[in-house]
Amino acid sequence: MPVEPLSYLPLTEPTFYILLSLASGRKHGYAILKDVKDLSGERVNLSTSTLYTAVGRLLDQDLIERLDGDDDDPGPGLPRKSYALTELGRRVLEAEMVRLQGMVKEARLRLREDGV
């Protein structure tokens, strides 16, 4: 039975940024942590444990997958496992983007009507 991406919405801000971070390719945990911080303009500052709780949930939901780093050595001192967006994860991210766009569009229209 196909999974409906809309059933995952709305995404929390950390979840959205984690998925967005992985949209450009596979990353290990620390790279996600830094990317989320950068993408959110340092507003979302995840701790290690919060990141991995979210990662565990996203893995359970099949939105991301855990990969072995054998073919892509992360370098010394970096985690050996990396994470990548699944096809479902990409569809969920796109659906969230459309939802947010719709909200912004409505807000813009209303604010224009009110002459703000």
Add this chain to the structure above:
Amino acid sequence: MKSDLQFLHRFYSLLLNLYPGTYREEYGEELQTVFILSIDDATKTGKFETAKVVLGELISLPMAVFFEHLRERRKAKMIKNFNSRFDFAPGSRKEVLAAVAPFLLFGAIPILVGLSGRLNTRPYFLEELLSMFMLASMISLLTVGFFRSIPRWFMPYLGLPLPILSLYIFNGLVDEWDGYSLPDLSSRFLRGFVQDGLLWGPLIPLILLLVVFSVIIPRFRPFYRQLRNDWTLLSFILYGAAPVMALVWFEGYINYGPFVVLMFLILAAGGWLYLRNDVPWRKFLILIGGMTLSMLTAAVGQAVLYESSQYNSRRPYTNLPWWNTVDQTVIAWMWLVLIMFLPLVINLLPRPRSSLQAGEPVSG
């Protein structure tokens, strides 16, 4: 500063023990690495940033630990519930019921069809309802069986689709083989034997394919070890083919309900005796006995129905004596019994030493 950092690393490593064991095994190293990298990065900015990161970690950790324990418990409970629901003890009433369910369900068809004919409500309502129920039950039990790595009670379910597949292969071969004709044999019985060999012969490669799959696919290797430990399980799979074959034998007959019900009751009793026995040869003979008795019932049923003209007259052999109408069943019985001996050959194959030592229990 360096000793402070080392203390923090060690302290964090100790805190990781608060996580559930399996989670720690899976993610512990990663958590530790990411924490070290975060702290190292923060120290480059200054003490305040380091303190902020450490504080953030300390505040979020208890909640994360709580969530992981909760998730672990939920997963363990789900697995336990699922396993305990279908983990039937060998020879237990539940195992026997699960194994003989296909025979009982198929046996119930003629009763319910007859009942639906008497109830003058909505045509075919009961048949539709029964078909849906049977389909849903079969699909659920098939799913459960595969998830439980093919337990002992699941063997008749594996056998159910085999005659259908065999018929498909036979039809495919006939279509492919242009100008298909039987050998010019004078004996009608011998010609029937060759024809039925082509019809039910594909059961042999199908069974062999099943064994090959169980060797190749790691998930089903326990099933292969079960087969090596108890060769009669393959015969039990073929025993499960009988219900579908029986419906083929009674094609063209009318009022065959009582005979089919009796056949399936015999098959179910055979399945029950098989699961309650431990001696391989006795188990094998029970299966052969059950199959023979049920097919004898089919042959008697065909003869009785034919003699009392409860037979579709469009069929070609309406002018033939009754014994010519039951020979198909007798020949099919011969083939099926022959194929049921196939597991014996597999049993004669050399066993790898490790599989003998493993002593995998044959259980459901």
